[in-house]
Amino acid sequence: MTENGPVIEIRGLTKMYGDVVGIKDLDLDVHQGEIMGFLGPNGAGKTTTIRTCLDLLAKTRGEVRIFGLDSHNDSIEIRKRTGYLPGDFGMYNELPVRTILRYLLSLSGCVDEGPMEELASRFDLDLDKRYGSLSKGNRQKVGIVQAFMAGQELIIMDEPTSGLDPLMQQKFYEFLREERAKGKTIFMSSHILAEVEEVCDRVAIIRDAELQVVERIAALKEKMGKTLEIELGSEIDPKLFDMPGVEGLEVDGRRARMIVTCDLDQVIKRVSEHNIVNMSLETFSLDQFFMTYYSHPGGG
Ligand SMILES: Nc1ncnc2c1ncn2[C@@H]1O[C@H](COP(=O)(O)OP(=O)(O)OP(=O)(O)O)[C@@H](O)[C@H]1O
Ligand SMILES: [Mg+2]
Numbered sequence: 001m002t003e004n005g006p007v008i009e010i011r012g013l014t015k016m017y018g019d020v021v022g023i024k025d026l027d028l029d030v031h032q033g034e035i036m037g038f039l040g041p042n043g044a045g046k047t048t049t050i051r052t053c054l055d056l057l058a059k060t061r062g063e064v065r066i067f068g069l070d071s072h073n074d075s076i077e078i079r080k081r082t083g084y085l086p087g088d089f090g091m092y093n094e095l096p097v098r099t100i101l102r103y104l105l106s107l108s109g110c111v112d113e114g115p116m117e118e119l120a121s122r123f124d125l126d127l128d129k130r131y132g133s134l135s136k137g138n139r140q141k142v143g144i145v146q147a148f149m150a151g152q153e154l155i156i157m158d159e160p161t162s163g164l165d166p167l168m169q170q171k172f173y174e175f176l177r178e179e180r181a182k183g184k185t186i187f188m189s190s191h192i193l194a195e196v197e198e199v200c201d202r203v204a205i206i207r208d209a210e211l212q213v214v215e216r217i218a219a220l221k222e223k224m225g226k227t228l229e230i231e232l233g234s235e236i237d238p239k240l241f242d243m244p245g246v247e248g249l250e251v252d253g254r255r256a257r258m259i260v261t262c263d264l265d266q267v268i269k270r271v272s273e274h275n276i277v278n279m280s281l282e283t284f285s286l287d288q289f290f291m292t293y294y295s296h297p298g299g300g
Helices: 046-053 073-082 097-107 114-121 136-149 166-181 193-199 216-223 264-271 286-295
Strands: 006-016 020-031 035-038 061-066 082-085 155-157 184-191 202-207 210-216 228-231 246-252 255-260 276-283
Touching: 006 046, 020 046, 020 184, 020 202, 020 210, 035 046, 046 061, 046 155, 046 228, 073 082, 082 136, 082 264, 097 114, 114 136, 136 155, 136 216, 155 264, 166 184, 166 193, 193 286, 202 228, 202 286, 210 216, 216 276, 216 286, 228 264, 255 264
Parallel strands: 035 184, 035 202, 082 155, 155 184
Antiparallel strands: 006 020, 006 061, 202 210, 228 255, 228 276, 246 255
């Protein structure tokens, strides 16, 4: 967990696709033995981050160190020690799954097929079927098996549960927890908030190419904001709520709605000089919290 040293160190990582910003000035550490979730809306920069970290995509600026090694100069050594599940995992359709996995295993210099067989049986994957004959979810299982079968110490996955049914997702989370208990480090992107909440130690949220927040899930739950709705006797000047700890402000005439993460007392003091007609307060769910980072610029 966080007391352990960083396995992945990302500093000022920037990737431009011509004029399009893929990711901008990203700083992030993933520590040994933790599961780090990487969350963000479509086009936020998750895949770009993962691919530049593994040197599958050339970075524009910045530095990435994995196991203390340089992501570009030492990319071969890093890949040897890292299991990777790309977001667009695909394989040769004509070949049986076992043949494909054997081949991939040999590429990582590993000869023990035991874990491959065990993983396949654990996730109900038929190794004798042709890859092309598999359903979407079963193809994803092939991707998962290949990411873990060589027993590497770091696993990087781009939306690993996409296509898996809820039962398989749960099996996968259980498996991830076991891997963490063995000291593995896991960095995975996701669109599923509940998944991140359930399985990850920390979450990094990215939006519009920039990192918004990196936080322990447990800490997020503790300092969760509240939704405050307030109605005053006169038209509300949005400046009234211009203070740190007030986010996502929506003002409509005499009514205002906001997310309060600071001490509520500070907000009440501000409005107490006005005539309060109505007020309601709602504790935030983690879902709502994430949504603020998805949709409100400057959230956090
Ligand atoms: N090959 C490319 N050429 C040009 N722009 C690209 C390319 N790949 C990604 N981008 C742009 O970079 C930004 C980040 O894209 P990226 O694929 O990293 O997002 P993502 O967070 O993985 O999204 P999703 O959740 O949809 O997978 C987007 O604006 C995207 O349009
Ligand atoms: Mg992506």
